Amino acid sequence: MTKFKLEYIWLDGYEPVPNLRGKTQIKAFDSFPTLEQLPIWGFDGSSTKQAEGGSSDCMLKPIRHFPDPARKDGILVLCEVMMPDGVTPHASNKRATILDDEGAWFGFEQEYFFYKDGRPLGFPAQGYPPPQGPYYCGAGFSAVGSVARKIVDEHLDLCLEAGINHEGINAEVAKGQWEFQIFGKGSKRAADEMWMARYLLQRLCEKYEIDVEYHCKPLGDTDWNGSGMHANFSTDYMRTTGGKPYFEKLMAAFDKNLMDHIAVYGPDNDKRLTGKHETAPWNKFSYGVADRGASIRVPHSFVKNDYKGYLEDRRPNSQGDPYQIASQILKTIAEAEAGTGSSLSEAEAAA
Ligand code: ADP
Ligand code: MN
Ligand code: MN
Numbered sequence: 001m002t003k004f005k006l007e008y009i010w011l012d013g014y015e016p017v018p019n020l021r022g023k024t025q026i027k028a029f030d031s032f033p034t035l036e037q038l039p040i041w042g043f044d045g046s047s048t049k050q051a052e053g054g055s056s057d058c059m060l061k062p063i064r065h066f067p068d069p070a071r072k073d074g075i076l077v078l079c080e081v082m083m084p085d086g087v088t089p090h091a092s093n094k095r096a097t098i099l100d101d102e103g104a105w106f107g108f109e110q111e112y113f114f115y116k117d118g119r120p121l122g123f124p125a126q127g128y129p130p131p132q133g134p135y136y137c138g139a140g141f142s143a144v145g146s147v148a149r150k151i152v153d154e155h156l157d158l159c160l161e162a163g164i165n166h167e168g169i170n171a172e173v174a175k176g177q178w179e180f181q182i183f184g185k186g187s188k189r190a191a192d193e194m195w196m197a198r199y200l201l202q203r204l205c206e207k208y209e210i211d212v213e214y215h216c217k218p219l220g221d222t223d224w225n226g227s228g229m230h231a232n233f234s235t236d237y238m239r240t241t242g243g244k245p246y247f248e249k250l251m252a253a254f255d256k257n258l259m260d261h262i263a264v265y266g267p268d269n270d271k272r273l274t275g276k277h278e279t280a281p282w283n284k285f286s287y288g289v290a291d292r293g294a295s296i297r298v299p300h301s302f303v304k305n306d307y308k309g310y311l312e313d314r315r316p317n318s319q320g321d322p323y324q325i326a327s328q329i330l331k332t333i334a335e336a337e338a339g340t341g342s343s344l345s346e347a348e349a350a351a
């Protein structure tokens with residue numbers, strides 16, 4: 001028997017943005033356990049805005065597990081929060097009710113700032129560093145400092161060793177700002193891995209005494225870039241059938257559902273989606289080929305390939321919940337695919 005360290009990880013009840021929480025229990029197994037072998041566990045919901053003090057137990061139901069590369073015999077156990085009966089999803093548990101389809105693929109581009117002493121890593125104590133320009137994909141100490149690259153590389157290794165589909169890294173436009181990408185098939189799978197990647201980044205940063213700032217416009221109304229979480233998406237139908245009439249129907253559905261999308265694309269997005277700095281205004285839907293100032297960017301390859309492939313919704317922000325973002329995108333696509341017999345339109349009909 002081996003004593004495994006199980007880190008149960010969940011999203012708390014804070015609004016508008018939940019925090020990641022985790023606690024450890026030790027369990028012995030003959031070998032690396034299956035998901036089914038991991039027991040339901042409880043926690044004090046009154047400490048996480050998930051219950052009143054009087055009756056405060058909530059349940060943690062394991063839904064995905066990953067080897068924890070940072071701990072000997074460690075396992076990262078991603079959980080859904082359930083009511084005390086163990087079967088009813090808690091109101092804060094958005095994952096339980098989202099639309100999913102394994103033919104729907106998502107690539108999330110998570111942007112964020114490293115923060116230290118209340119300001120972006122590398123900012124002087126007073127004032128600002130030289131303006132944006134050299135930082136994006138930059139190399140050299142004056143562009144990226146001395147620790148950021150160490151952290152993002154360590155994070156990449158942690159993700160890959162855990163089996164998380166981390167796809168790449170780049171230094172972003174603002175000083176102290178970075179991006180990583182996570183790709184997954186299915187909205188739950190992609191979003192689970194994004195939440196786990198966020199967790200690993202935050203935990204890793206503890207030893208550097210650095211925080212991860214996910215707010216979409218931490219430097220306010222300045223010339224410093226905000227942070228997004230562009231959502232690249234494709235469905236089976238989009239990749240294999242597509243076509244211009246379908247594409248136009250799809251864009252009309254996105255236009256019609258504008259407010260439903262903005263509602264789940266992360267808080268304070270009006271401060272970021274101003275129409276400046278390669279953003280589209282939050283309250284007007286637009287799309288364009290290779291247009292980084294549009295709500296949805298249509299890659300050249302999509303048009304060349306007779307309107308087949310993937311699209312990029314540039315509006316979701318860095319604090320957005322990938323579960324709800326992916327689900328809303330699928331709801332809108334399902335409207336455009338209704339009646340086609342596609343797997344997504346069937347999934348929506350069944351939901
Ligand atoms: P950008 O040029 O916008 O910075 P990135 O290279 O950062 O683009 O991100 C592109 C994302 O698109 C990646 O996460 C990738 O996995 C994703 N992607 C590529 N092909 C598809 C597809 N067919 N369906 C969904 N996402 C895809
Ligand atoms: Mn990118
Ligand atoms: Mn980016």
Ligand code: MN
Pocket residue numbers: 109230312
């Ligand atoms: Mn992008």
